[in-house]
Amino acid sequence: MSEQTRDRGEAAQDGAAGGDRARRVVIAGAGMAGVQTAVALREQGFRGGVTLIGAEPHQPYDRPPLSKAVLLGKAEGSAFDVDFESLDIELRLGCEVLGVRLADHELDTENGPVPYDALVLATGAEPIRLPDTEGVPGVHLLRTLDDAERLRPILAEQHDIVVVGAGWIGAEFATAAREAGCAVTVVEAADRPLAGALPEEVAAPMTGWYAESGAELRVNARVERVEPGAVVLDDGTRVPAGAIVVGIGARPATAWLAGSGIELGDHGEVLADEHLRTSAPDVYAVGDCASFPSGRYEARLLVHHWDNALQGPRTVAANIAGEALVAYDPVPYFWSEQFGRFVQYVGHHAAADATVWRGDPDSAAWSVCWLRAGRLVALLAVGRPRDLAQGRRLIEAGTPMDRELLADASRPLKSAVATSPS
Template structure:
């Protein structure tokens, strides 16, 4: 465990480690609920070991409660249903994916849960995890053989509280970096979940997804070798849930206008956001080619008009 970050040296419980370049890549740690640490049947999903423990709990007929209907919660619930579990999903929001997408989009995924036989408890918060399940804030008790909690994560950066290299963090623990992902001086970088970076398109972003982790790591490797280019990708996230693949590119900024095209039905539709006459984000179900084209359009900064009648969306597929 890291105990101190100083000029040219990192101190840890394993000793001292000298460096020429330092890359901070400590990721996030999951938010936990009251009583969760004392429970033998409550789980989070952040590591391979976590996944193995959850997999062992997904037995046919097992009562599984998933707290949180975000990306992770939806995927865990999907896996549990496939294993023949009795699944309940609890979320304090009114629709799935509420922290990432507007209700108009999240609401479109509710029939997927219902079609899979999942019991839904929207607008309900968890008071605490108990030895036999969990207690909701409305006083109801849910019995469970296992509880999987997916209610968010925080940057794992407490070791930087008194660092000696000038690394600054936001209140949530995210590391402030410049356009080249430098956190301090010219030889300290931050990547992945912990980096709060300046996007030329969307302002300050912190992205907790695999694509950003891979891209930011590769960018810093090139920077250490002398590449001075700015880090400025179009964010991308995908999620396989309920037999569908959701893909989101860009960032739905606050003032963006949302349009939904029904496409070929509930398993093949697309939504997009425009701001200032340009595409800023797009989400599609089971349409990877369309999303790749949308990402290229956002990268180029293409101006968009009314949707083309034949295409159903306003961006070029080239």
Template sequence: MSGDTPRRVVIVGGGLAGHTAAVTLRAAGYDGGITLLTAEPHPPYDRPPLSKELLAGTVDDTTLPTDLADLDVDLRLRCRALRLRPDAVESTGGAHRHDAVILATGSSPIGLAGASRAVHELRTVEDARRLRAALREADSVAVVGAGWVGNEVATRAAALNLKVTVVDAAPTPLARALPAALGEHLVPWFAAQGIDLRLRTLVDGVDERGVRLTDGGRVDADIVVTGIGARPDTGWLLGSGVPLSPDGAVEADATLRAGPGPVYAAGDIVRWPSRLFGARIRVEHWDHAAASARTAARNLLGHAEPYDPVPYFWSDQLGHRLQYVGHHHGADRLVLRGDPAGEDPWTALWFHGERLRAALAVDDPRGARDARRRIAEPDTRSR
């Protein structure tokens, strides 16, 4: 270990990003102290299966396979970070001295205002187990939010033959991710699964009977589930010198370094400058959590690698597999390949000029692979 290499690294966040950062440090030969802080009572686990296999009951434990104790990582459970100082991370478990820090605290779900009864969210393994048990005892469920997670929950509930209603204020499903011209093609999928989809519908609150709507109507349901988005869990960084954007994201440079001292960020919380897409972007999915953590860990050890991947995400919902690659802007040209109204696979492609920026492949894994390869190809037109 060189004289510039930190002797004590504190990783804040016990999800996939924090776990991957610790494993990467050891794989790179780092032999200094590593402390991993997590607010949860569990060792790091995989989150995507929570709304998929765990909710379906095909798995019950998604703990990540690497034993951190074998890597001499000091794992501190139930230890929520409270403040970042230049020499230590203050937490509910005390102060943890450091020479370098990797921030990987992930996101927290946005709550639903006006709820006078328990409302299910789906962020932790406890959330998933509680919801799974509740679905087994229910006859009806209301899902507030037609986003990625909300649609996966609705799909599972429909498979259990529950009466399912999905409510969203937007005019189309997946409105945060897809333009309305594309999202409208997903609307028939809900009816095909027996799901009552109510768009352009505002929620006033939740009571013992179900969901109250602002137009005076209501959706009666045994269970209410919210999936209206998440925000970076970074409030504890206020005043630390780490730059935060208005949405709470950590503003990092191209190497994922963030703020004074050797502080790096990974996972949901980080926004970075992408040369590939010509914008600062933030991604909240599994592939990015792992890849950004590997880069942050290597750069903390002095590698100075730019982070510029092709983002990738997939979801099984409403009888279809959706795979999204890349990053599109509102001004990009949208081209459809195949017929969204038919039964065959189809793909939506976004172009900036002649260059492919992003793709949404529906039931078309090969199309997703080809698009990812094309997006990653260097643009040589200006050479």
């Protein structure tokens, strides 16, 4: 971001200080990040207008239950428990955003332009589709409430299911499908599950979870084409499929910003600064659609997880309504429930120089710790929530660890603090 742009943003921020009653904040996106931004603005004393715009017609809702309770018919929905009317938050639902005109301070929507004093981009991410499958009968995604509602009767009827992709969402859907009694085949192009998220030695123990649950996992297998009632793999194998669920990743939902003048990154994400401001004055970005620089990890992070969409809005709201700028540099966190296991991850392991295991990965509970220069930077916990809670605090504090003590799974993780930096 240029110094000129940064100066413009700081000048605009100075004008926002104190929650000016004449200001109007427009939030594009009514998922977790958008809703929490609107709520946080009110909690932090902002008294100007707040308009929340969502493409879906439904009352804003939380997404994690879609692959669990909603999908299995254990819940009808997951609407946020927010009284928008009492908070004086204007909802515009079923309204797609189309573009933004920065010079005019106007957001273009399918229902006409919406003027703003401050604009928050919170449009999230959208699932990546298999090529040439859009609109093909029997091929499904799982991102929205409507997606879950379409898939629920398929599971109830116990169709043969093919899941394409053994990432987090693929594993969670396969778990739900097996719980519903469906025959499940998971097709993964890489040589292991979670290949894009975890190192090979950490993801390897998870391979056996599929067979334990009764699901078949096929690795090194690419989808060649989809036929009625089947998926054809690149080796010619034809896998029967009453339904196909695609979970091969997501990309920031920012195509509508092309040509707007707002700077985007290599993955299509909005490039935000440490205060979650974009390259455009009075425009902020938060959640799955934005990356931000982390001083803690000395890297730009693009985090597609629920906790980021919960935490980031507080920073955005503070920087719109407050007197001074607040930086955003969280310790990322997420969780996944799959095949009877509760998997949690905290931190960012990309630059780690050492790995320490706690417990046997063939057991029901184990953890992996990543260190950099002797300090804990990330942790994966399977069935060890106490490790996760203690590890998160140690990562936040940058505490030096004793590797030998850390490897002793019988000890509380917090007791493995080094007496002197290693």
